[in-house]
Amino acid sequence: MELSVAEVTERLRERAYLVDRGLATVIGVALELGRPLLLEGEPGVGKTECAKALAATLDVRLIRLQCYEGIDVASALYDWNHARQMLYIRTLEATHAAELPVADVFGRDFLLRRPLLEAIEHDDPRPPVLLIDEIDRADDEFEAFLLELLSDFQATIPEIGTIRAQRPPVVVLTSNRTRDLHAALRRRCLYHWISYPSLEREVAIVQARLPEVPARLAHEVAQLVAALRELDLEKAPGIAETLDWVQALAALGEQRLAPELVDATLGSALKHRDDLERARARDIGELVAAARRAADER
Amino acid sequence: MSATSPTPPLGTTLVRRVAELARRLHAAGGDAGPARVQTALLALDAVDLTQREDVYWALRCALVSHEREIAPFDAAFASVWQPPPVDEPTDEQQEALPAPSPGAGERDKQAAAGGLTGVEHDLLVPGQEGGEDSGEASEIGMTWSAAERLRKRDFATYGDAELRAARLLVERIARARPRRRSRRFEAARRGRDVDQRRTLRRALRTDGYPLERAWRRRRRVPRTLVFLVDVSGSMEPYARAVFMFLQAAVAAGRETEAYAFGTRLTCVTAELDARDPDRALRNAARAVPDWAGGTRIGDNLAAFNARSAASGLTRGAVVVIVSDGWERGGVELLDEEMARLRRRAHTVVWVNPLAGEPDYEPLAQGMATALPHVDRFLPGHNLEALEALAGALERLPS
Numbered sequence: 001m002e003l004s005v006a007e008v009t010e011r012l013r014e015r016a017y018l019v020d021r022g023l024a025t026v027i028g029v030a031l032e033l034g035r036p037l038l039l040e041g042e043p044g045v046g047k048t049e050c051a052k053a054l055a056a057t058l059d060v061r062l063i064r065l066q067c068y069e070g071i072d073v074a075s076a077l078y079d080w081n082h083a084r085q086m087l088y089i090r091t092l093e094a095t096h097a098a099e100l101p102v103a104d105v106f107g108r109d110f111l112l113r114r115p116l117l118e119a120i121e122h123d124d125p126r127p128p129v130l131l132i133d134e135i136d137r138a139d140d141e142f143e144a145f146l147l148e149l150l151s152d153f154q155a156t157i158p159e160i161g162t163i164r165a166q167r168p169p170v171v172v173l174t175s176n177r178t179r180d181l182h183a184a185l186r187r188r189c190l191y192h193w194i195s196y197p198s199l200e201r202e203v204a205i206v207q208a209r210l211p212e213v214p215a216r217l218a219h220e221v222a223q224l225v226a227a228l229r230e231l232d233l234e235k236a237p238g239i240a241e242t243l244d245w246v247q248a249l250a251a252l253g254e255q256r257l258a259p260e261l262v263d264a265t266l267g268s269a270l271k272h273r274d275d276l277e278r279a280r281a282r283d284i285g286e287l288v289a290a291a292r293r294a295a296d297e298r
Numbered sequence: 299m300s301a302t303s304p305t306p307p308l309g310t311t312l313v314r315r316v317a318e319l320a321r322r323l324h325a326a327g328g329d330a331g332p333a334r335v336q337t338a339l340l341a342l343d344a345v346d347l348t349q350r351e352d353v354y355w356a357l358r359c360a361l362v363s364h365e366r367e368i369a370p371f372d373a374a375f376a377s378v379w380q381p382p383p384v385d386e387p388t389d390e391q392q393e394a395l396p397a398p399s400p401g402a403g404e405r406d407k408q409a410a411a412g413g414l415t416g417v418e419h420d421l422l423v424p425g426q427e428g429g430e431d432s433g434e435a436s437e438i439g440m441t442w443s444a445a446e447r448l449r450k451r452d453f454a455t456y457g458d459a460e461l462r463a464a465r466l467l468v469e470r471i472a473r474a475r476p477r478r479r480s481r482r483f484e485a486a487r488r489g490r491d492v493d494q495r496r497t498l499r500r501a502l503r504t505d506g507y508p509l510e511r512a513w514r515r516r517r518r519v520p521r522t523l524v525f526l527v528d529v530s531g532s533m534e535p536y537a538r539a540v541f542m543f544l545q546a547a548v549a550a551g552r553e554t555e556a557y558a559f560g561t562r563l564t565c566v567t568a569e570l571d572a573r574d575p576d577r578a579l580r581n582a583a584r585a586v587p588d589w590a591g592g593t594r595i596g597d598n599l600a601a602f603n604a605r606s607a608a609s610g611l612t613r614g615a616v617v618v619i620v621s622d623g624w625e626r627g628g629v630e631l632l633d634e635e636m637a638r639l640r641r642r643a644h645t646v647v648w649v650n651p652l653a654g655e656p657d658y659e660p661l662a663q664g665m666a667t668a669l670p671h672v673d674r675f676l677p678g679h680n681l682e683a684l685e686a687l688a689g690a691l692e693r694l695p696s
Contacts, residue, residue, distance in 0.1 A: 021351065029355075029356050033337070074495075089502075139482075177609060178609060183329060187333065187334070190360060191364070
């Protein structure tokens with residue numbers, strides 16, 4: 001079932017709780033142009049979720065490469081199965097095989113395929129979604145390598161040769177901006193900045209994810225989180241924190257927000273000591289009352 | 299792929315509008331070159347042109363590549379895309395668009411043409427245009443005793459000649475970098491960690507017997523180094539020398555950031571990172587709005603901490619504060635923000651030129667407040683002290 005870009009955009013829009021109109025449009029453009037899409041935004045706004053939603057909508061495989069400092073070709077593209085190679089050589093020895101066929105040892109049988117190679121050399125009828133998560137955690141060298149890979153979707157393994165993607169994957173990169181990415185990589189990609197969701201969308205997300213939670217509670221927590229984001233925090237709570245918090249309060253059997261329990265569970269939303277202090281300095285009771293009032297008005 | 303495909307046959311007015319948009323973005327400091335314009339046109343081809351919102355998103359994802367470019371893009375889009383894109387404007391309408399006001403970049407150029415302000419002039423090391431062979435400017439041309447005298451002389455007493463002579467020494471000192479262990483490996487002659495890949499390669503030479511093992515170890519890479527430099531009035535005698543050092547440090551390594559603060563905080567890394575030191579210093583001088591004013595160290599640190607919390611800049615970094623600790627604001631905030639900084643940074647170094655006095659006591663209230671949160675406290679009032687700073691940075695544990 002091949003979907004047109006318009007249909008994909010439409011379907012993503014239907015999943016309004018995950019993807020807003022701007023993002024859906026940008027994804028449509030990325031699919032049409034066959035360009036990688038770079039998603040930036042504060043942690044916890046759903047960048048990774050977006051790639052997952054895209055794969056689900058397209059009904060294709062999601063291949064995820066989680067970046068970290070020091071990630072290299074051996075863990076991103078391919079590596080050799082050294083133990084197997086060694087065993088093979090020793091077996092040949094034991095069976096007195098005449099010549100050692102080096103080509104065999106460095107053949108596909110001994111290749112460990114890592115996410116990038118999987119994404120290039122897939123045999124799916126429809127190309128997978130390749131999620132390169134938190135690219136800002138990798139270093140410059142890896143970024144340069146990635147740039148090369150993303151420009152023509154081919155990779156060279158010296159012992160085997162150049163492997164080229166028959167059908168290039170749909171590439172989504174995410175970055176939390178812990179490091180500024182190189183301009184060349186940015187230039188290669190389409191760009192979208194994901195901001196925190198609007199109140200309505202956040203409530204919708206909570207209700208879609210946690211249908212068993214009372215609607216009132218979802219509203220009030222979303223209001224409260226929105227108020228917390230206004231404070232000058234080290235790490236403002238993201239959507240994931242909202243979900244955690246709602247879940248924590250619901251698990252305690254709460255139907256509505258109560259100051260004592262909010263204070264006791266504040267750690268679900270704020271993960272820094274400084275942030276907790278800052279929020280508590282702002283009178284939790286008042287924040288809760290304001291959130292309840294705002295939810296009442298709706 | 300898309301880069302080679304022809305531009306779709308959109309109306310020429312549309313093309314012109316996109317080009318105009320890109321031009322304005324460029325003037326505002328964006329990075330919207332011809333390749334981006336082409337991408338933008340291809341992107342437009344993928345959306346419904348009658349939907350202004352879709353046109354906006356299509357153009358934005360193609361022409362913007364950084365969060366900071368979003369606001370200039372919005373402004374440019376609002377003015378260039380005035381009428382709804384349903385009916386394309388005629389050429390007359392196109393020409394009726396308001397003439398773009400000169401961008402910030404152009405204004406800067408005009409300012410540059412219009413001569414230097416006092417501070418810009420002050421920061422420059424004069425006479426450098428004469429080149430290296432002007433004799434006394436180079437370290438080689440200096441006698442040993444002259445160099446030795448210079449090393450011990452307080453920066454506050456430097457004249458132009460001394461600054462010129464000190465430059466090469468400063469540049470060498472500024473190359474010092476604290477290091478940290480990387481997650482990446484490099485080949486090593488010996489070690490504890492077997493490099494499987496290279497071991498197997500070698501085993502092939504010996505009929506598959508891994509006789510000779512190959513080793514690897516964690517590479518050591520530069521640790522992020524952040525300078526926070528006080529440019530308030532009381533630090534003025536040291537500003538030229540400190541900035542010379544700062545410029546050399548930024549130019550010498552990628553992992554270095556420099557901030558100047560007086561009444562407010564300004565990042566000067568980009569300005570200082572130029573091949574030509576004079577130009578770099580001129581740029582930096584222009585970027586800092588509040589030379590020789592008062593200072594509120596606590597407020598500045600708060601601003602710095604807030605900024606670096608989001609970017610993770612100070613995590614694992616060595617932060618060097620250059621200030622006399624003369625705080626005009628309250629010390630409670632300074633205390634709190636220093637504690638925050640220390641929690642996040644790997645090491646906090648405070649360089650105070652006044653500490654070069656033999657009988658220095660941290661009497662300034664700000665200095666006394668900050669001192670408990672500081673890992674290393676160094677003078678930095680002359681070349682010798684800068685060398686000590688460089689040595690301290692290099693010896694920090696990785």
